[in-house]
Amino acid sequence: MIVTTAAFGSHQLTLIASVNEHSSPKLVEVNWLRASDSWHSSKSIPKLKKHYGIDNQSFTFIDEDSLSESEPAQALLINAIAQLTEYFNGDRQAFDLPLDTSLGTEFQQRVWQALQDIGYGETISYATLAQNVDNPKGFRAVANANSKNPFSIIVPCHRVIASDGKLGGYTGGLDKKIHLLALEGVTCKV
Numbered sequence: 001m002i003v004t005t006a007a008f009g010s011h012q013l014t015l016i017a018s019v020n021e022h023s024s025p026k027l028v029e030v031n032w033l034r035a036s037d038s039w040h041s042s043k044s045i046p047k048l049k050k051h052y053g054i055d056n057q058s059f060t061f062i063d064e065d066s067l068s069e070s071e072p073a074q075a076l077l078i079n080a081i082a083q084l085t086e087y088f089n090g091d092r093q094a095f096d097l098p099l100d101t102s103l104g105t106e107f108q109q110r111v112w113q114a115l116q117d118i119g120y121g122e123t124i125s126y127a128t129l130a131q132n133v134d135n136p137k138g139f140r141a142v143a144n145a146n147s148k149n150p151f152s153i154i155v156p157c158h159r160v161i162a163s164d165g166k167l168g169g170y171t172g173g174l175d176k177k178i179h180l181l182a183l184e185g186v187t188c189k190v
Contacts, residue, residue: 013032
């Protein structure tokens with residue numbers, strides 16, 4: 001696994017890409033990093049170690065400025081950072097990046113796929129998302145799947161709000177959800 005971090009304004013993201021000589025690299029995580037934390041504190045690290053049968057030595061941190069286009073996993077991270085930069089600059093509305101969603105359950109994967117169908121600048125309720133994944137009474141289950149989303153921004157769980165128009169929760173923090181929705185031209189009740 002190749003790990004890097006990238007700053008977007010005053011916030012940072014941890015990005016992790018798989019390294020596999022038998023297949024193309026995929027992103028396994030793009031998530032917010034708290035100001036006082038390092039990438040080691042990512043909630044996905046223990047899950048990734050168990051899922052892939054790897055240990056701490058399987059993670060290599062490479063500073064964003066030292067990533068190389070000639071190495072496929074590093075080139076993927078460079079591309080992801082470039083697409084995120086375009087998004088934050090208002091020049092991109094959708095992402096085109098290979099994602100490894102195998103860390104999620106079948107249900108979580110369905111929810112994460114459905115999240116990608118929510119258009120830029122649009123919001124839906126948790127209840128609507130539950131209907132979209134054929135589980136009309138499962139709004140709490142889809143909210144839980146949202147909280148496990150390892151691909152913040154790229155899989156836009158920030159576009160799901162409560163039925164009454166209030167924000168609901170957001171793993172990265174409500175300040176980030178408000179920022180992302182405002183960036184997309186959406187205003188919501190706090």
